[in-house]
Every structure is written in structure tokens, then in C-alpha cells.
Amino acid sequence: MTFDDSQDGQVKIHSREKPQQLQQKTQAELEKEIWQEAHRQACEGNRKKYIDPKTGYSVMTELLHKRRGYCCGNACRHCPYNNENVGVSPEVKRANIARGKQQRKEIEAIEGKPVWADDDDNDYSD
Structure with a gap:
């Protein structure tokens, strides 16, 4: 990429690649961008869930x-635990989950409501 300062004060960006060489996004990449945006908006709104635009x-x-x-071990899309329980032995998975459930019970005892609870959602199942 090269940059040009024109006389009118605008900076123009020139690609060294020819237009036909520019990569086109795949359908999967476009879909990923859409659900990433849905996830970003949900997190900004402090929401616990969002509806996948493609699947519903x-x-x-x-x-x-x-x-x-x-980590539940189900390879969740937004797992903040780097999917640590995906592909591990059942014993390790059970130990990690037991530790996590104990932490969750402590949070629920302090807050007085299930961690699953949303303002407009009464599905408290595990």
C-alpha cells in the first residue's frame, strides 16, 4: 500500500494489488462478522444472550x-476459558466443572439469584 498527499490536503491510499487480486470474503467470513457484531452489541448492553442472526x-x-x-466442554462460540474442557479426559472435565459450579453457587448466594437470570428471561435451567 502506498500513500499520496495531494495538493488539496487529502491523503489517498493506493493498493499495489490489482482489484481482481483483492480477496473476496467467503460466506462463512461474512456470517462470522454478523454474529460477532450481534455478540458485541449484546455485551455492550450487558446481555447474557443474543439471537444468532442465521439460525435463530x-x-x-x-x-x-x-x-x-x-468451561462446559461443548466448544462454545464465546468460551472465555479457551475451551479448556474440550477434548480432555472425563475425570479432568468433571473436576473443572465441579470447581466452577462451586464458584457459581458462591456468586448466586451473594447476589440472591441464578447467574442465568436475565431481566426478561426466566429460563434458569443449567
Whole structure:
């Protein structure tokens, strides 16, 4: 990429690649951008879930995963635990989940409500 200062004070950016060589985004990349934006907006609004624009499924945000306190091992899209329980032995997974559930119970005892609770959502199932 090169930059040009024109006489009118505007900076022009020139690509060294020819237009036909510029990469086109795949359908999967476009879809990922859409759900990433939905996730970003949900997190900014302090929401625990959002609706996947393509599938219509309810998706847990990173905020809810953190409040849950552990990786469930299901390779969740927004897992803040780097999917630590994906592909590990059942014993390790059970120990990690037990530790996380204990932390979650402590949070719920302090707050007096389930970590799953949303203002407009009464689905408190685990």
C-alpha cells in the first residue's frame, strides 16, 4: 500500500494489488462478522444472550460464560476459558466443572439469584 498527499490536503491510499487480486470474503467470513457484531452489541448492553442472526438460536455471550464459572466442554462460540474442557479426559472435565459450579453457587448466594437470570428471561435451567 502506498500513500499520496495531494495538493488539496487529502491523503489517498493506493493498493499495489490489482482489484481482481483483492480477496473476496467467503460466506462463512461474512456470517462470522454478523454474529460477532450481534455478540458485541449484546455485551455492550450487558446481555447474557443474543439471537444468532442465521439460525435463530439463543447464544450465550462471553459475559454469561464468565458468570457460569467454568468451561462446559461443548466448544462454545464465546468460551472465555479457551475451551479448556474440550477434548480432555472425563475425570479432568468433571473436576473443572465441579470447581466452577462451586464458584457459581458462591456468586448466586451473594447476589440472591441464578447467574442465568436475565431481566426478561426466566429460563434458569443449567
